[in-house]
Amino acid sequence: xxxxxxxxxxxxxxxxxxxxxxxxxxxxxxxxxxxxxxxxxxxxxxxxxxxxxxxxxxxxxxxxxxxxxxxxxxxxxxxxxxxxxxxxxxxxxxxxxxxxxxxxxxxxxxxxxxxxxxxxxxxxxxxxxxxxxxxxxxxxxxxxxxxxxxxxxxxxxxxxxxxxxxxxxxxxxxxxxxxxxxxxxxxxxxxxxxxxxxxxxxxxxxxxxxxxxxxxxxxxxxxxxxxxxxxxxxxxxxxxxxxxxxxxxxxxxxxxxxxxxxxxxxxxxx
Amino acid sequence: xxxxxxxxxxxxxxxxxxxxxxxxxxxxxxxxxxxxxxxxxxxxxxxxxxxxxxxxxxxxxxxxxxxxxxxxxxxxxxxxxxxxxxxxxxxxxxxxxxxx
Numbered sequence: 001x002x003x004x005x006x007x008x009x010x011x012x013x014x015x016x017x018x019x020x021x022x023x024x025x026x027x028x029x030x031x032x033x034x035x036x037x038x039x040x041x042x043x044x045x046x047x048x049x050x051x052x053x054x055x056x057x058x059x060x061x062x063x064x065x066x067x068x069x070x071x072x073x074x075x076x077x078x079x080x081x082x083x084x085x086x087x088x089x090x091x092x093x094x095x096x097x098x099x100x101x102x103x104x105x106x107x108x109x110x111x112x113x114x115x116x117x118x119x120x121x122x123x124x125x126x127x128x129x130x131x132x133x134x135x136x137x138x139x140x141x142x143x144x145x146x147x148x149x150x151x152x153x154x155x156x157x158x159x160x161x162x163x164x165x166x167x168x169x170x171x172x173x174x175x176x177x178x179x180x181x182x183x184x185x186x187x188x189x190x191x192x193x194x195x196x197x198x199x200x201x202x203x204x205x206x207x208x209x210x211x212x213x214x215x216x217x218x219x220x221x222x223x224x225x226x227x228x229x230x231x232x233x234x235x236x237x238x239x240x241x242x243x244x245x246x247x248x249x250x251x252x253x254x255x256x257x258x259x260x261x262x263x264x265x266x267x268x269x270x
Numbered sequence: 271x272x273x274x275x276x277x278x279x280x281x282x283x284x285x286x287x288x289x290x291x292x293x294x295x296x297x298x299x300x301x302x303x304x305x306x307x308x309x310x311x312x313x314x315x316x317x318x319x320x321x322x323x324x325x326x327x328x329x330x331x332x333x334x335x336x337x338x339x340x341x342x343x344x345x346x347x348x349x350x351x352x353x354x355x356x357x358x359x360x361x362x363x364x365x366x367x368x369x370x
Contacts, residue, residue, distance in 0.1 A: 216288065216290075217287035217288040217290070218287050218288065218290040218292050218303050220287075221285075221287055221292050221301075222292075222301060225294075225301065233298075233299070235281065235296035235297065238283075238294070238296055238299055239283045239294075239296050242283045242285075242294045242296075243283060243285065246285035246287060246292065249287060250287065
């Protein structure tokens with residue numbers, strides 16, 4: 001039993017620790033390496049837990065490009081894609097994943113699960129790069145190709161990168177905070193595991209001129225909702241995400257940042 | 271004229287941002303923005319007040335428009351919003367409607 005528990009990996013993202021339980025030493029090692037900056041050595045008693053059941057790796061390759069299906073039956077959530085099946089019971093904060101021994105399936109499950117956990121706390125996961133400068137966080141939102149990785153690569157040395165792909169936003173002490181995540185984009189390395197209150201959200205657009213303009217609140221809400229990572233279609237969960245997004249644009253300045261890909265883009269990030 | 275009653279659908283979520291109302295259908299996550307007239311009607315749609323009274327108190331009082339035209343435009347608007355599942359429209363009061 002003690003040997004089995006030694007393979008457990010506790011990954012703490014945005015202050016939410018999650019125990020990943022596997023019996024496979026190689027898979028446990030892979031998890032430790034992949035989430036190295038987000039590991040916890042001790043865990044609270046009522047911690048979230050996912051049991052990982054690995055299927056033989058010589059099975060035919062699964063279709064990772066298939067769309068994710070997230071459904072709720074009574075109180076249990078089910079996430080399905082070609083390469084994994086996961087069930088999650090929010091009452092007991094327990095679940096399981098069935099997947100082949102690869103890092104991508106569990107990473108996708110973590111993104112989906114955290115999108116649900118964040119929603120329950122008034123937060124959300126966002127297609128956005130994020131970074132801390134002068135103890136304040138800045139978000140740079142946009143779908144694939146908008147320039148998230150580009151703006152992250154251009155960051156000056158005084159900037160701490162939280163992620164170049166998926167930002168984690170949730171309220172704390174009356175403010176929205178951004179947290180580092182291990183969910184990497186083209187930069188291919190995890191963000192820094194730190195957090196700060198959000199000072200601004202920039203909606204990214206590449207252009208011939210670097211400039212930043214304010215965005216009308218309704219327009220900002222549309223853009224924010226377009227970029228929120230959320231897979232569930234359940235009305236009871238979609239509604240709080242909508243309210244969280246509206247609350248965010250009420251409190252946080254939202255600007256459109258058009259930029260040419262050179263370091264001067266960061267002159268407007270203050 | 272048969273009185274018409276309007277109420278907010280329970281299957282939506284809405285917030286006033288600046289001076290514009292953003293509404294989301296919780297059924298399919300479609301987003302709508304209401305113009306100022308639609309926002310006035312939305313805010314008064316309690317399922318108990320006849321549409322004609324809402325138009326008189328909220329539209330004619332705040333916008334330069336004659337009552338007959340205002341009512342006809344409002345009816346067209348609420349029929350459209352009802353067809354989109356944002357408002358409920360009935361010839362009878364709607365007692366269980368979500369209150370403003």
